[in-house]
């Protein structure tokens with residue numbers, strides 16, 4: 294089942310023609326259509342101590358003022374600003390210290406009159422009558438009197454009630470991904486618990502007769518399973534709950550058994566077995582299990598064999614076996630879907646312009662080139678990480694960005710500006 298007339302487009306293509314024309318969906322279409330296919334998960338109450346990185350299901354509305362009363366921003370002396378008028382080094386003003394107000398005091402009964410001051414600590418309520426605070430550093434106290442050597446304007450070192458948070462403010466809107474500062478705000482608002490979107494459960498399957506897990510003995514011809522651990526790490530990084538199911542052999546029965554178990558999750562990710570090889574059975578399994586392929590064969594390099602299917606609300610992603618396209622497909626297609634499942638408003642990585650340090654040949658499809666950016670004299674520069682073979686996981690490990698060459702661009706030369714996606718930065 295294809296959307297937006299893609300099914301008809303698909304029919305109109307001969308079975309095997311030029312590589313790029315055989316690819317049906319553009320990179321951007323794939324990204325957008327996957328997001329359209331996602332319905333956010335329900336909410337759940339959790340402790341704020343567990344909530345960092347989770348996405349708010351509710352608007353957080355303040356029912357109090359913060360600070361609750363006018364208080365001091367500094368340790369010093371609460372004064373009437375008018376009393377300091379005309380004060381200078383040559384002509385200092387002296388006030389009588391009439392008391393002290395500490396953080397935690399209610400402030401009741403404390404008052405400043407003309408000619409007097411109250412010693413005050415940061416966070417203590419401003420006594421009645423005072424409208425400014427002179428820092429200890431700017432005053433000299435001796436025998437119950439304090440001498441000031443300069444003028445102080447009203448509201449200096451003075452925090453007004455509610456200047457941080459007003460009553461009825463929507464302090465944190467639904468869809469925000471909680472940062473440590475947000476957790477602090479929730480605590481300030483006396484919220485022990487918070488309603489956040491449930492975390493998606495993500496089944497992860499590796500396929501391939503050649504794979505051995507880390508720690509297992511390696512027969513000749515075998516390689517280590519790099520993808521499963523890397524993808525579990527990616528899912529965790531975005532607050533999903535990965536469930537790794539193991540390696541499915543390149544056999545219909547083994548894969549079927551594993552996909553049936555996998556389908557209990559919100560999301561299924563498999564790697565390998567999705568291309569044209571003689572033992573690439575993943576799409577046959579989709580057919581057998583009633584998984585409807587929504588989009589496949591994307592105009593992107595690396596990772597054109599990426600496939601997206603659905604069964605009920607479960608999202609099923611078939612990734613290439615090579616580690617680089619497996620990870621770039623995760624970043625470009627699965628990561629935004631996970632964030633949207635978790636209700637996040639901000640799901641795209643920042644993209645900035647950078648000056649290219651070397652020539653890049655186009656791939657005739659949307660080209661994602663592993664890059665390394667630096668900032669020199671306030672300008673972004675980028676070079677490739679070198680060899681871009683899809684098996685070169687090392688190159689992905691070195692990369693801190695993906696250089697994005699749109700499909701209509703033939704070649705980009707050193708010195709030209711390109712778009713780079715900052716893959717290690719938070720979504721905006």
Ligand code: AMP
Pocket residue numbers: 499500501503504516517518519520521564565566567568570613614615616
């Ligand atoms: P496939 O997509 O199954 O044809 O696999 C493409 C390439 O990726 C082959 O060289 C596989 O050996 C390799 N590969 C497949 N799965 C993994 C994995 N989990 N970890 C590392 N390499 C893999």
Ligand code: MG
Pocket residue numbers: 500501502543565566614
């Ligand atoms: Mg394989």
